[in-house]
Amino acid sequence: MIRFNLKRDSDNRIISFSLSGHAESGPYGYDLVCAGVSAVSIGTVNAIESLCDVHLIVDMEDEGGYLSCTVPARLNQRTDENIQLLLQGMEVSISSIAEEYGKHIQITHT
Structure with a gap:
């Protein structure tokens, strides 16, 4: 299961997010849920760094x-x-994936 956690501050701004685990909705290399969540999250990080010229604090482990x-x-x-708009877009996209494949994704907000 993929665990997606969004952390917000007292002003409701997204200040961090984390993803861990694998969806296990298909064979390795053919897992569309993992591919979708990965594309959305990594695409958001790349968009923020490219379009907003901001280097986020990123920790990533492929394994x-x-x-x-x-x-x-x-x-x-x-x-x-601008960063908040991109992060909110990511949240909507991952929530949409979770609506369809909820047994493979757990979303929490802290």
Whole structure:
């Protein structure tokens, strides 16, 4: 099972997220749930770094299906708003995958 955790601050801003585990919804290399979640999350990280010119704090391990990402503090308001929009888009995409394949994804908010 993929575990997706979003952490928000007191202003409801997404300040970090983590993914761990594997969906195990198909054979290795053919698991569409893992592929979809990976594409959405890594695509979001790449979009933030490329479009917002912000280097996120990223920890990733291929073996365990682990990705952790933290938004740096003290960004200007426009950059922060852009990052939040991209992260919210990621949340919507992963939630949509979970609606269809809920037994393979667990979403928590802290």
